[in-house]
Amino acid sequence: MAEKLTEIFGADVFNEATMTERLPKKVFAALKKTIKNGEELDPEIADIVANAMKDWAIERGATHYTHWFQPMTGITAEKHDSFINPTSDGKIILEFSGKELIKGEPDASSFPSGGLRATFEARGYTAWDCTSPAFLREDAAGVTLCIPTAFCSYTGEALDKKTPLLRSMEAISDQAVRILKLFGHDEVKSVSCSVGPEQEYFIIDKAKYLKREDLIFTGRTLFGAQPPKGQEMEDHYFGSLKERIASFMKEVNEECWKLGILAKTQHNEVAPAQHELAPIYSTANIATDHNQLVMEIMKKVANRHGLVCLLHEKPFAGVNGSGKHDNWSIVTDTGKNLLDPGKTPHENIQFLLVLTAVIKAVDENADLLRLSASNAGNDHRLGANEAPPAIISIFLGEQLEDVVKQLVETGDAKSSKQGGKLNIGVHTLPELKKDATDRNRTSPFAFTGNKFEFRMVGSSMSIAGPNTTLNTIVADALCEFADELEGAEDFDIAVHDLIKKTLTEHQRIIFNGNGYSDEWVEEAERRGLPNLRSLVEAIPAMTSERAIKIFSKFNVLSEVELHSRAEIEFEAYSKTINIEAKTMIEMANKLFIPAAIKYASGLAGSINTIKAAVPSVDVSVQEGLLKETSSLLATAKASLDKLQAAVAEAAEKEGQEQAVFFKKSVFPIMDELRKPIDALELIVDKEIWPVPTYGDLLFEV
Template identity: 80%
Template sequence: MFSILEDTFFSMVGKCADAEPIVHRRTKKREPQQASRTSFYTNTNSIDYHMEGWICIMEKNVIEQVFAVDVFNDAVMKERLPKPVYAKLKKTIENDEELDLDIAGAVAHAMKEWALERGATHYTHWFQPMTGITAEKHDSFIAPANEGGIMMEFSGKELVKGEPDASSFPSGGIRATFEARGYTAWDCTSPAFLKEDAAGVTLCIPTAFCAYTGEALDKKTPLLRSMEAISDQAVRVLKLFGHDEVQSVSCSVGPEQEYFLVDRDKYLQREDLIFTGRTLFGAMPPKGQELDDHYFGTLKERIAAFMKELNVELWKLGILAKTQHNEVAPAQHEMAPIYSTANIATDHNQLVMEIMKKVAKRHNLECLLHEKPFAGVNGSGKHDNWSLVTNTGKNLLDPGKTPHENIQFLLFLSAVIKAVDEHAGLLRLSASNPGNDHRLGANEAPPAIISMFLGEQLEDVVSQLIETGEATSSKQGGKLNIGVHTLPELKKDATDRNRTSPFAFTGNKFEFRMVASSMSIAGANTVLNTIVADVLSNMADTLEKADDFDTAVHDLIKKTLSDHQRVIFNGNGYANDWVAEAERRGLPNHKTMVDAIPELVTEKTISVFEKHHVLSKCELEARAEIHYEAYAKAINIEAKTMIEMAGKKYIPSVIKYVTGLAQSINSIKTACKEADCSVQTELLTQCSSLLAEAKKALTSLEAVTKQGGDMEEGAEQAVFFKDVVVKAMADLRAPIDTLEMLVDKAYWPVPSYGDLLFEV
């Protein structure tokens, strides 16, 4: 542990140009097991940094020194690129202009020199296939030179294009096994960065990934297309309001990341966690989250050490890690960044998940990103905070102090409301994966029904517009007097928050709270951008033809709000009566991922996505097929894991226990015929009955899993796994979880929930 952390900070300070190794200071707490490298620190304003066995002295300005040292960002490009090259690249990045390939050679050379100076030996095109995780193939900079020597080369062609095997990634039928060629294309809008691991230092170049025939095979390409679409349409609308200075509009995104940390030694004793990311068996411990004492509680030392190292690793990559705290469930935590553009936020979130897992292992922890790793306690989500910002710095979703007078804001607000209402099912799918089916609607997360929370202030403005056609006032927050003279009088927000809403307005942005914790945020933001772009496009068409703009925009806002007010709901989304109310309103309720997949290939979806050149019909159909296959494969793996654990661990362990009970009864009866063995007999009978029930359920699960696995991949197979195999899994889990509460812990073959959730 010591050497790993020490290496991290040696590397960190060594890469900071302003950090001179002038103080070699180490405060001894206890004798470390390993201390192979001298740590380097500067000598001003030091703070303690705790590691196993040592307190390292670090700079108070360490964040400034460390931040983005491993990123080929704007400051580095400005310093290293020729001015004309930098200017052309900057135009492409900021104004969505076409990339000038003539500058690629100069950029590649500067990127290579920068990477080599920092110890890089390889580069990779870093991309995001439809697996939901990232992919990379490493190539060294080595090229042959005269007399058997070598030279380091990296050309513009190598920067711009790569050729990974496209047939080995999910394609939904776009690529057959024998059709292998695919391409990665440099995404200059997301900066290159360095990754350091056991393989050394690698230059990572964010890229898009497409088939030889041109279809997108990744999550980045549709996201980039959707960002262009919403920018174009938002600019059209803003021009009508007289904002000719606005050249582009970007999506600003801040994804909050929830996760669990458990002891790695205990994790490795549970095949269900290893193979599926969640516990497929497990009885609740005496204590769960009912005392609400974990949320925002004091961090345990081991968790704090993890978070501290995680922050440094993220800061080095330019990731704006801001907030960290304990979440509601035991062993659950959250990290939240400052906002970035949707593309960069997506790239960063993929890195966050990867680095969380890597850093956790250094602390002998395991990071669980599954949406529901433990039944009975809160699962994990990824709240996707989304807003629109002009290149001049104006947040289009900021209502101002008097939103009833802010016509531009009301138009954009009504556009989002209409988009969410018309495409609620598609939004539901964009936040779906097999794990999220265990979470949505389970009294902890937003329900599967899409609705929007606006808050008291905006709901009042909307009501005025719908009822009278005019909004003449806005509710104000006022001030909050806590009743203690020594405490300050607080400025009160104009509206409360609603944690039960799946799509909530939170001051100057929308928080899409349904997104699954382990999934890429690219899909959700692609859908949001595209559906809102389509509404803005239609609004621009109407307003551009209007003779009287002021009257036309007023009428358009009123009509849009009136037609789509059904999706606005400020009440308790967890309440049972909301389900009935939502049905009365005609809102869709897709209870599972499989139920929502058809939304991807409706005529309405295809029309909108093709209109804005985000995804073609072929690409949408391929993604639907990928979703069906992914769901069936995930449940198949879970079912097979349950079969193995039940057959090889739980049932044999229970047999040993009941055999011991039977032997105990016989021994007691032999010693004393009149002895009371009723307790042992009752326990033996109860365990034997549950054991028989578990064996019957196991046989049934084996049969239906095989039946599902033999089916042809696609919708029918996914539905079978959802309706038949999932139920069979629940039937097997029930008796084994009950047995866990009866069998002597010494016989139980795996760590319990109590061991995993509380012993960190």
């Protein structure tokens, strides 16, 4: 398998190795300059690249190509075109031009635009992102050459998630290079953000999934009583893989490796039926492309195995939901990680300045960072005893917290705590080198050695948004630092004073304690940290004066683009809750209430039959069950009527008003309806209950 792995890795990618083989040296050198330095690509070179790409794809069985892009839906989109062109003799030739490689024209009218485009205005453009390699994908449609692209409107606004990401990557690179030059690193020409997203997901049996309308329509269970066993025994986490799951993971890995995706880690997660896949780090835009592909691959491979992959943040109540830990760091083109503290971080002034910039950025823009990790599904997860709270804070660990404390209190850091050795107490076991800092799984934004782990991101989300925000806000902090330091008479004194002053002003964002505790919520409020409990509360941050200033300053998103995205977010939330509410109404009306009535009717018939046969027999048990069932039925019907009325009222509203109404008025009634139905599930015969239970879904794979 090891030999096979080295052969298949990247086999379906038009990567650097393939380009070296197939492109003339001058063409390859010119393309490398474009990729590395952002230089404009000569159209003649594009023609040569396109022809080589086409020949490579056709040799591998490709008949079509597509500009693969990431609209505001959060998933990917594609329109396939074949390579065929007619000839005068009635036959065809296979062609692919540089123009077709560089530019595509999909219909933009049906994608979310937040008012940027009217329905009748259909034109949009896709533009080749040459920094992310093209790849081949094989499915029932055959082999398709996929070309990663950005997507914009006819009037130039970004209609996708990749364009702002690419802009933010340029912004942080420019500002970080300014800082590095002040430290004498003139050899550094660019800086990239390195990202590794850990992907959590659930796997359930497909046959059972198809019997649950809520899972089909919404991705989560809207009803479901707790099974006798959940995750309380903690026996699933890192447990041995079931054969069916192991077979699924094996195929997922192979599919990933062929596409050059550095799938590294796989294991069982905390909740039953929950698992995780983690990659090695890649440049932010490539990591984003790869993560979108990972989610697609997991869904397709699961289907082949008679399984279903659930990426919703909270598919099952009462057990852990799924996140996507976004591990983020900053790396120079010379290979230096700017977030590597070294052995003595108190002496590493360059690291401390970059760290201080991140602390400042997160504190000043906590609302934007919270929004970047928000969707309707994640509202169920954030703040529960399984995930980071909705309050943004930074965990630095004992070592760096001590350094920060020294700088704030005395103005000078003279030491760094060291990890030492860990003696396990068994002579045959080796003495282990101990890290200077423990980890904190309750922190939403934690420093973990040489990177920050943004743990709030939802499992179904594109990582483009969180990384766009991170890049932009840190670029802004670095820009402010560079503006101040470039004019300093004595750089050493100025950088020291700047670090001390900034850490003093923003130390409130640092919290190393238990983020799940009620005490932290109270403490955060005293510190003045925002606690945005839901997506609806967070969206207005996108159009705040500060957000407009920062995103416009670096040309990441214009004011118009920000307003459009806010509108898209409100609309997406309303649509999500509307679909969930309507699904609940249908399931309650057509499945659960009829099943409970059937059960009650059976009880009533049984009571009457027994009383008729032997009047003296005690039927109090049956009568008690009938009374309880009837009471729950009445409660469920009352909540159902309220939900139908609320959904109808919501339809009369729009925009932010509608989203707020869904959150405050519709969502609570959905919870009301769920409670009596879940209680009925625990009473009604399993043979009568119309859908697979949590026990069936979580434990029978």
